[in-house]
Amino acid sequence: MAKSNLELVRECDNFPYYEDNRAAYTENLQNYYSFRVTGYDATLGYILNTVVDTFPWPKNCWSIDPAARTVTLVSLPGANAAQRSKLVAQSIADAVKQGNFELLKGWRNEMYPVYGPGGEFLLEMERSASPLFGIVTYGAHMTGYVDDPSGPKIWVPRRAKNKQTYPGMLDNTVAGGMCTGEIPSECIVREAMEEASLPESVVRANVVPRGCVTYTHVRDARAGGETGLIQPEVEYVYDLKLDPSVVPQPCDDEVEEFKLLSVSEVKEALSRGEFKPNCANIMIDFFVRHGILTPENEPDYLEIVARLHRRMDHPTASHCK
CATH class of the missing domain: 3.90.79.10 (Nucleoside Triphosphate Pyrophosphohydrolase)
Structure with a gap:
């Protein structure tokens, strides 16, 4: 047809709109955790539950809160973008070694930025990992x-x-x-x-x-790798x-x-x-x-x-x- x-x-x-059906939107968010960075009151992306369960989050730099449904990058007060990026890069490298994510097998050697409130540059990460964190690209x-x-x-x-x-x-x-x-x-x-x-x-x-x-896109099989990942894009x-x-x-x-x-x-x-x-x-x-x-x-x-x-x-x- x-x-x-x-x-x-x-x-x-194809990500739901809160204004269309508030109950359905809220229920749908239960499939995701909010990606956050210490020191910033903002959700930087949505991480699928199965990714949260599978990703090797090093305890020295990540805090997982099932009750609040948050995954928070923990860095020292005053940390800069380069220091945060290094922590994220090490975590992604561990995930690559783990071998559980098809998406990471398409390594691009390109870095995508992550911005906080007011457009502040907070960190960067490998492009192929960005859908796992649901960040705006x-x-x-x-x-x-x-x-x-x-x-x-x-x-x-x-x-x-x-x-x-x-x-x-x-x-x-x-x-x-x-x-x-x-x-x-x-x-x-x-x-x-x-x-x-x-x-x-x-x-x-x-x-x-x-x-x-x-737009905010929910990836299907045509995108390659894991499905259900959120991809907000400008x-x-x-x-x-x-x-x-x-x-x-x-x-x-x-x-x-x-x-x-x-x-x-x-x-x-x-x-x-x-x-x-x-x-x-x-x-x-x-x-x-x-x-x-x-x-x-x-x-x-x-x-x-x-x-x-x-x-x-x-x-x-x-x-x-």
């Missing part, structure tokens, strides 16, 4: 398109079939996670070169920032109008091919569920911003637009220079 635009948005932003997605008399044509890549996450699914033209200290625009420039062989000069001269898409959105002579080409082993698709072809692929869930969100956002999806042709327009911009439950950071 064809998926509607609202169904696609809900598939990505950040990325940048770009839609590359070519103007055509019939409407924009969009460069759509297909993910490699051997990728650990969402193998063989359709993606946005360029997309990637932001490492510690990276700003969105530089992430897009880097990913454009790495994934699509797009010259830095072309991207810098023509890329246009178009806002953010935010995706900075960019557009890049390309000359027809500029053709994206795979540059690494993550992309199988690029195809230039019409809007109707993209819509058909969306309805068939071929797009990676968050990439479907970004594509729908592109349709909204370019007047392809309107209040007059989409009955669920209001809810779609609202769900593309979810307010995060955890502290977030500004990436202003």
Whole structure:
């Protein structure tokens, strides 16, 4: 059965809303512990119960409180981000040796930041471990398109079939996670070169920032590794109008091919569920911003637009220079 635009948005932003059903939301939270850091009155992420039960929490730096349902990183007063990060890295290394988490077998050698109240940088952790802690992660997605008399044509890549996450699914033209200290625009420039062989000069001269898409996703089997993990994400959105002579080409082993698709072809692929869930969100956002999806042709327009911009439950950071 064809998926509607609202169904696609809900598939990505699929963590319950407190306002929709307070009792169900509260009951659902019993499946998770709150991730906290000593000295900060904030929940930094949600950790699945089975992860809490399985992860090797060193007693010298972690406090587990079943009654309060909290997992707290314990550090000395005045500890800095580097010291906290070292404690977390040692704990994750122990978990890798333990071998009980499929997710950690996809080690990325990339560090993701964790922010506290007011956007304070508290620590960083290995990217592959971030879903285990349920922290907010950040990325940048770009839609590359070519103007055509019939409407924009969009460069759509297909993910490699051997990728650990969402193998063989359709993606946005360029997309990637932001490492510690990276700003969105530089992430897009880097990913454009790495994934699509797009010259830095072309991207810098023509890329246009178009806002953010935010959601809280509960991972299923397609994501690879453990299921039920919470993944709140902030995706900075960019557009890049390309000359027809500029053709994206795979540059690494993550992309199988690029195809230039019409809007109707993209819509058909969306309805068939071929797009990676968050990439479907970004594509729908592109349709909204370019007047392809309107209040007059989409009955669920209001809810779609609202769900593309979810307010995060955890502290977030500004990436202003």
